[in-house]
Amino acid sequence: MQYCITLGEKLQEMDHFKYQDGKLFAEKLAVETIADEIGTPFYLYSTATLTHHYRTIDEALAGLRHCVFYAMKAASNQAILKTLVAEGAGMDVVSSGEYARAIAAGVSPDKIVFSGIGKTKEEIQMALAGGIRQFNIESETEMKLLSSIAVEMKTTAPITVRINPDVDAKTHEKISTGKAENKFGIPISRARAVYAIATELPNLEVIGIDVHIGSQLTTLEPFETAYKKIADLTTVLRNDGHKIERLDLGGGLGIPYNSLSETPPLPSKYGELVKRTVGHLDCEIEIEPGRLIVGNAAILVSKVIYIKSGEERNFLILDAAMNDLIRPAMYDSWHDIIPINEPLAEHETAHIDIVGPICETGDTFARQRLMPPLISGDLVAFRSAGAYGAVMSSEYNSRRLIPEVMVNGDQFAIIRARPTFDDMINRDIIPKWLK
Ligand code: LLP
Numbered sequence: 001m002q003y004c005i006t007l008g009e010k011l012q013e014m015d016h017f018k019y020q021d022g023k024l025f026a027e028k029l030a031v032e033t034i035a036d037e038i039g040t041p042f043y044l045y046s047t048a049t050l051t052h053h054y055r056t057i058d059e060a061l062a063g064l065r066h067c068v069f070y071a072m073k074a075a076s077n078q079a080i081l082k083t084l085v086a087e088g089a090g091m092d093v094v095s096s097g098e099y100a101r102a103i104a105a106g107v108s109p110d111k112i113v114f115s116g117i118g119k120t121k122e123e124i125q126m127a128l129a130g131g132i133r134q135f136n137i138e139s140e141t142e143m144k145l146l147s148s149i150a151v152e153m154k155t156t157a158p159i160t161v162r163i164n165p166d167v168d169a170k171t172h173e174k175i176s177t178g179k180a181e182n183k184f185g186i187p188i189s190r191a192r193a194v195y196a197i198a199t200e201l202p203n204l205e206v207i208g209i210d211v212h213i214g215s216q217l218t219t220l221e222p223f224e225t226a227y228k229k230i231a232d233l234t235t236v237l238r239n240d241g242h243k244i245e246r247l248d249l250g251g252g253l254g255i256p257y258n259s260l261s262e263t264p265p266l267p268s269k270y271g272e273l274v275k276r277t278v279g280h281l282d283c284e285i286e287i288e289p290g291r292l293i294v295g296n297a298a299i300l301v302s303k304v305i306y307i308k309s310g311e312e313r314n315f316l317i318l319d320a321a322m323n324d325l326i327r328p329a330m331y332d333s334w335h336d337i338i339p340i341n342e343p344l345a346e347h348e349t350a351h352i353d354i355v356g357p358i359c360e361t362g363d364t365f366a367r368q369r370l371m372p373p374l375i376s377g378d379l380v381a382f383r384s385a386g387a388y389g390a391v392m393s394s395e396y397n398s399r400r401l402i403p404e405v406m407v408n409g410d411q412f413a414i415i416r417a418r419p420t421f422d423d424m425i426n427r428d429i430i431p432k433w434l435k
Pocket of ligand 1: 212
């Protein structure tokens with residue numbers, strides 16, 4: 001049966017969510033035991049998977065002077081950040097909120113890079129006051145504002161300029177960032193002019209180049225094209241007299257969401273590509289992976305509420321919804337959805353739509369998915385839910401944010417509790433005329 005072969009051959013090598021004696025385990029704990037205590041739905045992270053993925057990408061760059069800056073937008077719970085900090089990770093932040101979270105998790109400021117196209121004056125001030133390794137600059141206006149703030153604060157701001165290399169990352173259009181039509185970076189054709197301006201501006205220190213062409217890339221070619229352009233640009237800018245000591249190559253390496261059809265390149269192959277394209281430049285290499293580190297390090301555990309037989313289709317109605325995991329609704333993305341009880345080989349599978357309880361048709365996780373028989377009360381797990389899962393959730397339909405739980409060997413801990421209804425309601429403030 002295709003369904004079980006997949007689990008046995010591929011997914012089990014990638015993470016620490018495996019069937020043992022017919023039950024899904026997270027490391028050494030049965031997922032069902034945790035579900036009984038926490039209640040569903042909830043996100044469940046595996047420490048061993050998180051650290052394994054961090055080490056894999058770090059080792060892929062061994063031999064190069066390099067640093068891994070975890071793109072914490074993918075999942076920013078303090079427990080996740082602290083786990084990665086203990087591994088030696090730096091952080092890529094895109095807001096003052098992320099900066100504050102990184103500092104709270106114990107990241108040294110000289111291991112924080114600040115990305116993003118809309119850094120505000122307050123955000124820049126906060127990072128300059130607290131300390132920062134570099135700002136990845138996205139426009140001339142931002143560069144000028146940063147310079148004036150650095151002058152005011154009597155400090156120097158280290159910068160790279162994010163280059164838009166006009167390369168198609170061949171990923172979903174909503175997460176593609178390196179084409180000329182995208183809002184990101186400075187066109188490569190304007191790079192020399194912009195670097196010249198940067199050197200004229202007071203209190204800026206040009207230290208490198210930054211590029212990030214998109215997320216969930218499943219082939220290496222777009223990286224190769226982009227990095228070659230950055231290598232050529234490095235030579236040109238050095239000839240112009242600029243100090244190019246660091247290359248921030250962004251994140252974006254994809255993970256296998258669909259165990260049947262996706263085989264993204266291995267981190268080791270990506271590492272070889274980096275060495276081949278920019279390894280000769282004697283630059284410190286920085287990368288900003290998010291999904292690659294945390295994507296496969298969590299599952300979303302949910303319970304079947306009902307099975308509904310429709311005229312044309314059958315529906316599996318879960319207690320998780322699009323507010324908990326927006327990716328399928330937003331990017332038509334695939335997540336493997338597996339039962340917590342390992343399906344028996346002799347079970348017939350059937351096509352079914354897997355949906356949440358929210359009042360819109362978009363609240364659909366999977367259409368015509370081949371599933372073994374399930375009944376109300378059964379538990380299922382969405383695989384590869386660690387990246388852009390919890391962080392993109394909302395309280396739509398006044399559904400409380402779901403808990404985050406972390407496993408470490410034979411221990412587990414709630415790392416974000418389910419709020420009470422009062423917690424949710426009491427954030428609203430009644431104006432005096434309604435009291
Ligand atoms: N660096 C920059 C400047 C970025 O904008 C991003 C992601 C990353 C690094 C990390 O990319 P990763 O290694 O995780 O692919 N919500 C979408 C993904 C948005 C990605 C945004 N930028 C999703 O659920 O697929």
